[in-house]
Amino acid sequence: MTFEAYMNNIRTRTGKEPxxxxxxxxxxxxxxxxxxxxxxxxxxxxxxxxxxxxxxxxWEAFKRNGWVPLSEAPAASAKRGRP
Structure with missing residues (x-):
C-alpha cells in the first residue's frame, strides 16, 4: 500500500487529516x-x-511536514564510524 493510500484510508475511517x-x-x-x-x-x-x-x-506525515524531528539514523551511523 502506498503512503497516499494509507492517508486516504485514514481520512475515510476517521474523517481526520494529519x-x-x-x-x-x-x-x-x-x-x-x-x-x-x-x-x-x-x-x-x-x-x-x-x-x-x-x-x-x-507519524510519517508529521515528519514530512516538519512537525517532528527527522530520524537521527545518519548521526547514529556516523558515531559507529560509517559515512
Whole structure:
C-alpha cells in the first residue's frame, strides 16, 4: 500500500487529516521534543483505533511536514564510524 493510500484510508475511517491528529497529540501532551516514534504510535492506536501501519503513516506525515524531528539514523551511523 502506498503512503497516499494509507492517508486516504485514514481520512475515510476517521474523517481526520494529519493536522487533526497533530493538534490532538499536542493537546494531550504526547508531542514533546523527546517523543519517540513508538510512544506516539501507541498513543494514536489507543486514542483513534487505527492499526500500527496507519499510525506509522500518520507519524510519517508529521515528519514530512516538519512537525517532528527527522530520524537521527545518519548521526547514529556516523558515531559507529560509517559515512
Amino acid at each position: 493536522k487533526d491528529f497533530f493538534d490532538q497529540a499536542v493537546q494531550a501532551g504526547i508531542l514533546r521534543p523527546d517523543t519517540k516514534t513508538m510512544e506516539f504510535v501507541a498513543w494514536l492506536k489507543n486514542s483513534s483505533g487505527l492499526g500500527h501501519g496507519h499510525a506509522m503513516a500518520v
